[in-house]
Amino acid sequence: MRQDNSSGKAYHEATKHSYLSVQLDPNYIDASTQPIAFKVYPKFYRRVKLNLNNKIHSFIWLTSAVTLEKVYNNVPYKLRVNPSAGALYPTEVYVQIRGVPDIVDGIYHVEVENNCLTLIYELIDDGLESYIIPNKSISGFIFFISSVYYRSSWKYKNRSIRYCLLDSGHHLGAIAASAYLHERDIQLIFDFDKLALNTALGFENKEFITACAVSGEAQDQKVRQLRLQVPFVCGTDYFEANQFIEDSYQTTACQTSQKQQLKQPQFDFEPDKFYQTVWNRRSIRRFRKESILQEQYLYVLQKLEQSIPTENFEEVEIYSVVHRVDGMLPGLYKGANLIKAGNFSEQTGYLCINQAIARDCGVIFFFVCEYTSYQTAMQIAGFLGQRIYLVSNYVGIQCSGIGAFYDNETQQFLETDKDVLYAMAIGI
Template sequence: MQTFHEKTNITLKKYYSEPQFIDYTTQPSSQKIYPHFYRRFNLDEYETLSFIKNFAQATFTKQYGKEHVNLRTTPSAGGLYPCEIYIQIRKVKGLLSGVYHYEPLQNALTLIHELSNDGLEVYFEEFTTAQQFIFLISCVPFRTVWKYEDRSIRYLLLDSGHQIGAVNTACNLSGIHPTLSTNFDKEKLNALFRFQNKEYFVAALSIDLGQEANIKPLREALPFVPACDYYLPHPFADDFFTHYNKEAPFSLALPSLCSLINQQVIDTRRSCRAFKNESLSFNDFKTICTELFELSTSLGIEIFYINNNIEELPLGLYKNVSCLKEGDFRQKAQELALYQALGAKSAATLFFTTSKKSAYAKSTILSAYLAHSIYLKCSALGLQCSGVGAYFDEECQTFLQTSNNILYLICIGK
């Protein structure tokens, strides 16, 4: 997997030599829709399932000329939303036990397979009991490949991590605490869902029903439904997901990262496009980052940050709470972030990194999961946040004086 990361580095030569033109009239659809004859359930009519709307529903609509863009509860690179969500549900009053597809813009569940004595539990290594909920997250590579080509593999993992963060937050808000797992037969489920190498399962979150059950494999494969209105093959992305399926799986009881969370915080979370170049109080910075630094260390993720404008803290480069070198590095932060002003005018730019020996996909996904908590805390505190997936990789490593992979940049401020 390390090879894939290195092949997608942005260098000065690539930045200046590769074409930047994108024909936005060719953008593929960003939501999978099953045919009209499938049975649908409006989530507004099921109070016990109301938390699902916070997975990915549209919370704001922006207009660009004649085009309308629906912004969802999760950030997404380029607003392309490559993630889809499938949910197995058991024993919810008034709802058939089955496998559903979530349609975020309609806030509806589409029944795609009614359960009998079968279920998805069979394809997970650790399940010995029936699960009330299994939330499966998939990626549709072409939605992101269309714009970002090979580097899209990074954004697909980052978007998946944000999606996991959104699902976990929505569950926590309802007093539910799921377990994250990649320890399931992805290849088998990809085949059963008839993804045909156009869509791939990435991770799952689950809630145990706590009941023993003699569950059988799915009795039939699901019909093929395209995830985009058109599709072009991209061997590099397909090869990446083939290798992803072979990376060592993991399971993790996800902590709740945001005690400030409420419905308003979720509804008002946005990715900002510009900062006001104003200072950030040290107390707000501690609220955002103290727990983050502690948890990231336990997950094998090292966070550096450039302090551009945090009150009561010397300007400079830091690693967690330790200052590595003092100085005004605002211009450097802008250069590293592909000359984007976000890097310089934010109060702080955080760099998520991990050792080259770490499980690459896991570290990238969990970096975005942690970053999602930053978004939510900024929203709760009335601050701004923006994730940056495009940066000069080697220049970042040189400035940070690390051989770690650079996985993600997060800018925070006002």
């Protein structure tokens, strides 16, 4: 039967897991063939070394910083403030800076590995505002998230379109966390002409823009489009095209989101403690099957309900399956409402492709959505996932994102016909 690929739902449907699909394609890979995870421009490009004693530099640095280096199965990994499926890190960050003292107005690439800004385009009277907010000029910062999708599709094949978008949402969450610590408001923007911007940035088919975050003052001033195409450097040492991913991105890039009023979240984190949380955030690999406190669980739920700073929005509903929370009846919940009681730990472990973390955690969250914009919905799911990571770690419990599950069976368990976008496990 031919797929109707005119909507995000069709592409989501085409990347569903089932017990049979996983058995037929266990997806073994050769780790020695992994493409590089850092994009670096040639050495003759002008660079600004980020000085962490400078508040502006610190704000930029903490959006993407490497926080730990480790070796796993003889493969070195540099872990960052933003989680990523399989630690493959397909996201890159570019930032337009305008009107900031001691920094040349321009478009910069955030060179994560070397902790610096690389100037890739110097501005005159042109800029990226014209692609996202016409007739406005931003004095401050516009962060752009892109996906170098082959870093993810190398392992996850077609389903990596999901991981690229979830990872983009995680990275937006990391920008939001740095903005909070540096007392800056941000606005996430998902609806803009991404295809035109990809062309202006010279991305060919190897990289694509997913979203942006604005932090600055908007002025009524028309900014013309870039006078020149930005020079392009491939973000991997070799590249293999995936037509499914390229088609799914092209189609869903044009979908428009629902609308809401822009509202900043109101958090009351203790700054030093939250900074350490951002710095030390990790994905847990194993839970000890111990109960978490009810106040810890409720604190996470409360922070999840805080607003997302965007006018482009998709309503992501969150179900929670309580396994081990002191004072709470095990079962499936939506918000504070118990839908069905029972010990479902074995079942959720099975649904998440027999991953022990989904069985042994204290609570597992499932994100579902009926969307108009697939890209926005998936990125908001990733943004909320990053919020769960930070809030759970802040209150002393652990967390792990789960992108692999049997889609249809999970829908049946949750008793919903909406698409399941993501799962998050918390516990001890």
